[in-house]
Amino acid sequence: MLDDLIIQPEDSRPIYQQLELQLLRFIRAGRLQPGQALPSVRVIAAHLALNPMTVSKSVNRLVEQGWLQHRRGKPTCVAESLPNxxxxxxxxxxxxxxxxxxxxxxxxxxxxxxxxxxxxxxxxx
Structure with a gap:
């Protein structure tokens, strides 16, 4: 999955939004399944050479929308019950x-x- 994440500097959208939309597409397409753990924010940030806060913003927005779940002491994962x-x-x-x-x-x-x-x-x- 990490190798398929691409940030396009020429895109007018902010980097956090590009990442958020790509993760959302992976979920919708079934490439990330309900309950599947995501790589950590630090791993994603290092792979894409991004600030971890940028990645964290993308992940947190998807948590707020109900696509991802944070669980204390466990990795962030795709929500078991996906939103509308x-x-x-x-x-x-x-x-x-x-x-x-x-x-x-x-x-x-x-x-x-x-x-x-x-x-x-x-x-x-």
Whole structure:
């Protein structure tokens, strides 16, 4: 799992959010199963060359959302009972759409051009 975590410095999203979204995708895709322990914050931080506080922020946000569980004296693990995915998917989709729209505006695409590109890629996927 650690080798699949990738931080992209050119991404406009904060590093903690990039990590949070990747861990969330791993959980949704079943790559991290309910009850499965995560590597420690220090191990993740060392592997990605990040400040442990950044990793801790990502993990704590997923704990607050109900995706992960902290247990005293035990490693952080994927929650046994996962939260309603639709609300988290909506939040993630909104963030991703805003990022795409902002990028489109930065490169001076019109709304029509951006929608046309979305339609084109929708049909290709």
């Amino acid at each position: 995915e639709s609300s988290s998917l909506d939040v993630q989709l909104e963030q991703d759409l805003k990022r795409v729209i902002n990028y489109g505006k930065q490169i001076k695409l019109s709304k029509k051009q951006l929608l046309d590109l979305c339609k084109q890629y929708w049909d290709e996927v």
